[in-house]
Amino acid sequence: MQFIETRGNDGVKPASVSFSEAILSPSASFGGLYVPTALPALDAAFLEKHKNSHYKTLAMDFLTTFGIDIDREVIESALNRYDAFDDPQNPVPLNAIENDCCVSELYHGPTRAFKDMALQPFGYILSKLAQARGENYLIMAATSGDTGPATLETFKNQDNVKVACLYPEGGTSDVQRLQMVTEDAPNLKVIGVKGNFDDTQNTLKALLASEDFKEELERKNIKLSAANSVNFGRIIFQIIYHIHSYLEMVRCGKIAMGEKIYLVVPSGNFGNALGGYYAKKAGLPIEKILISSNVNNILTDWIEKGEYDLTGRKLVLTESPAMDILKSSNIERIMFDKFGAARTKELMEALASEGKFVLSDEERASLQEDFAASWSDDAECENEIARYVKKGYMMDPHTATCIKAYETLREKSLPTVIYSTAEWTKFSPTVAKALGHPVNGDIEALEWVSSHANVTVPPMIRGLFEKPIVHTVVVEKEKIKEEMLNFL
Numbered sequence: 001m002q003f004i005e006t007r008g009n010d011g012v013k014p015a016s017v018s019f020s021e022a023i024l025s026p027s028a029s030f031g032g033l034y035v036p037t038a039l040p041a042l043d044a045a046f047l048e049k050h051k052n053s054h055y056k057t058l059a060m061d062f063l064t065t066f067g068i069d070i071d072r073e074v075i076e077s078a079l080n081r082y083d084a085f086d087d088p089q090n091p092v093p094l095n096a097i098e099n100d101c102c103v104s105e106l107y108h109g110p111t112r113a114f115k116d117m118a119l120q121p122f123g124y125i126l127s128k129l130a131q132a133r134g135e136n137y138l139i140m141a142a143t144s145g146d147t148g149p150a151t152l153e154t155f156k157n158q159d160n161v162k163v164a165c166l167y168p169e170g171g172t173s174d175v176q177r178l179q180m181v182t183e184d185a186p187n188l189k190v191i192g193v194k195g196n197f198d199d200t201q202n203t204l205k206a207l208l209a210s211e212d213f214k215e216e217l218e219r220k221n222i223k224l225s226a227a228n229s230v231n232f233g234r235i236i237f238q239i240i241y242h243i244h245s246y247l248e249m250v251r252c253g254k255i256a257m258g259e260k261i262y263l264v265v266p267s268g269n270f271g272n273a274l275g276g277y278y279a280k281k282a283g284l285p286i287e288k289i290l291i292s293s294n295v296n297n298i299l300t301d302w303i304e305k306g307e308y309d310l311t312g313r314k315l316v317l318t319e320s321p322a323m324d325i326l327k328s329s330n331i332e333r334i335m336f337d338k339f340g341a342a343r344t345k346e347l348m349e350a351l352a353s354e355g356k357f358v359l360s361d362e363e364r365a366s367l368q369e370d371f372a373a374s375w376s377d378d379a380e381c382e383n384e385i386a387r388y389v390k391k392g393y394m395m396d397p398h399t400a401t402c403i404k405a406y407e408t409l410r411e412k413s414l415p416t417v418i419y420s421t422a423e424w425t426k427f428s429p430t431v432a433k434a435l436g437h438p439v440n441g442d443i444e445a446l447e448w449v450s451s452h453a454n455v456t457v458p459p460m461i462r463g464l465f466e467k468p469i470v471h472t473v474v475v476e477k478e479k480i481k482e483e484m485l486n487f488l
């Protein structure tokens with residue numbers, strides 16, 4: 001399977017690359033992204049074959065059919081990382097919350113957010129590739145909360161890969177910060193930045209663009225890669241759980257094999273939703289993918305109005321911070337798939353130069369064949385959390401944005417899967433507030449919520465508060481480069 005570029009080829013980079021090349025060097029011509037030239041068929045025979053398959057068996061067959069250039073033993077070991085999830089028999093359990101609605105829980109991995117679903121196997125594969133080639137890679141991440149811990153966790157103690165993670169001091173929850181600053185391995189560096197997430201991200205961009213930093217990397221023979229969802233190595237693992245969730249719906253009797261369902265996806269950078277789109281395109285019986293957001297509702301405009309307009313928008317900090325995103329990176333792959341490389345390049349360039357683009361009526365109609373979208377504000381999410389706790393189900397604030405999409409966007413009365421992208425324990429102060437008991441700090445919130453709502457706090461969250469802090473560096477933006485050079 002070869003990979004091509006969303007904005008066409010510049011004549012310098014190769015016109016197509018293998019999977020391993022696409023994941024080691026994920027930036028394509030003209031600032032575009034890599035996409036596969038074809039998808040494996042998820043037809044009736046494939047689904048029937050995996051009706052009772054273990055998650056790893058399904059994943060192995062899917063990846064083999066995809067034809068990625070990774071050794072079978074490496075893929076097998078990568079998938080074995082799912083054995084460390086809560087239930088090794090089923091890393092992604094399904095829970096019915098309504099007669100026609102189930103929640104597929106993607107957060108049962110080590111860092112309690114859905115980033116583990118892809119980053120766990122992806123990190124293993126990337127490290128093994130680097131080792132096999134005798135190359136050294138640096139992965140730099142600016143995080144507002146979930147990506148940082150999941151990236152550190154997957155690469156810790158892996159040879160040939162170093163990870164540097166920048167987080168805004170005071171801009172994450174206690175749990176998220178502790179997940180990073182207690183992660184002890186010689187190949188990891190965590191730096192707190194004085195400022196907000198924007199400052200942190202801008203500092204990272206400036207560093208990556210600076211000549212002396214690049215020269216230093218070259219001198220040390222270190223290449224740059226990326227572990228965010230611009231990397232197709234993450235997307236490929238995010239197709240598999242959509243197939244698994246569909247089969248879980250069949251197994252629990254909510255649908256008959258072949259019957260269509262809706263998916264509801266709480267979205268930011270659109271990697272999760274893109275995985276659903278590829279699954280639908282490959283033949284998984286999905287009626288539509290319903291996108292939910294918070295007040296940073298630019299994806300709703302894109303899908304409903306065909307308009308993507310950053311001008312006059314300011315990022316609003318919400319209680320679902322992993323979706324506080326205005327520049328959503330994976331919509332580019334959707335537009336490439338539907339409108340081709342020339343048009344995608346034109347649209348993305350308009351976004352860069354004018355801060356907006358507008359789709360034609362036909363283009364918008366084409367988007368709406370696969371997607372519909374809605375958004376919820378913080379108060380609405382808190383209400384949904386409280387309402388479902390009364391019904392016996394605990395959800396986090398990101399998952400809570402999905403309820404409105406489920407209730408208002410379905411045109412047919414088909415069964416629905418909502419994706420839960422984080423465990424409540426990562427956002428316990430918000431949950432405590434939703435349940436009418438605002439507290440200061442995660443420890444108090446975790447304790448109050450777990451006793452009040454009779455839910456457990458898993459050992460990896462509880463243990464965080466006793467683990468020694470190994471990364472104590474918090475610096476001004478100007479000092480980051482120095483810190484990084486010391487680390488390298």
Ligand SMILES: *Cc1c(COP(=O)(O)O)cnc(C)c1O
Pocket residue numbers: 113114115146147229266267268269270271272273322323398421422
């Ligand atoms: C990353 C994240 C999202 C957004 O997922 P995308 O694939 O970027 O759209 C939603 N919820 C949580 C909890 C996340 O960590």
